[in-house]
Amino acid sequence: MPSPLTRNRQPEMLEALAGGLLVAALSGLTLVAYRHPHTYARWAKVLSTVAVALVVVVLVWNTAALETISAVAPYFDRQRVRDAYEAGKKVGVPLGWLSLRAFAFLGYLLFLLQLPKLLRRRE
Numbered sequence: 364m365p366s367p368l369t370r371n372r373q374p375e376m377l378e379a380l381a382g383g384l385l386v387a388a389l390s391g392l393t394l395v396a397y398r399h400p401h402t403y404a405r406w407a408k409v410l411s412t413v414a415v416a417l418v419v420v421v422l423v424w425n426t427a428a429l430e431t432i433s434a435v436a437p438y439f440d441r442q443r444v445r446d447a448y449e450a451g452k453k454v455g456v457p458l459g460w461l462s463l464r465a466f467a468f469l470g471y472l473l474f475l476l477q478l479p480k481l482l483r484r485r486e
Contacts, residue, residue, distance in 0.1 A: 389471070396475035397482075407472045414472075418465045421456045428454055 392410075396403040428451045436444045 393475060396478050400479045403475060407476055411469055411472050414465050414468050418462060421461055422458065425456060425458060 392403075392406075395406065429448070432444070432447045432451045435447075439447070
């Protein structure tokens with residue numbers, strides 16, 4: 364067992380970096396929505412289109428991977444088909460979490476679109 368001092372910390376560092384970049388990006392997006400609502404309205408359309416397109420691409424990827432295994436299944440014995448199906452599930456992206464994150468992001472974009480109206484009501 365490697366000591367804690369010599370083990371590879373790269374995945375942990377990448378997760379911390381990705382989390383920091385995500386927080387910075389969302390903060391910047393919030394700032395743009397607050398200070399420049401008309402510019403943000405254009406960005407929101409693009410960002411929401413990209414988010415929906417990403418979910419569709421992942422859905423197509425997962426479907427293609429599993430359908431490919433189903434199409435070649437008659438040419439292999441059952442155990443190999445089961446193994447291939449399990450391997451295909453590992454290659455696919457978990458749709459539940461991806462969908463949840465995409466809908467949360469779309470909800471946040473919608474909230475930021477309404478931000479100027481919400482702030483005007485308070486004043």
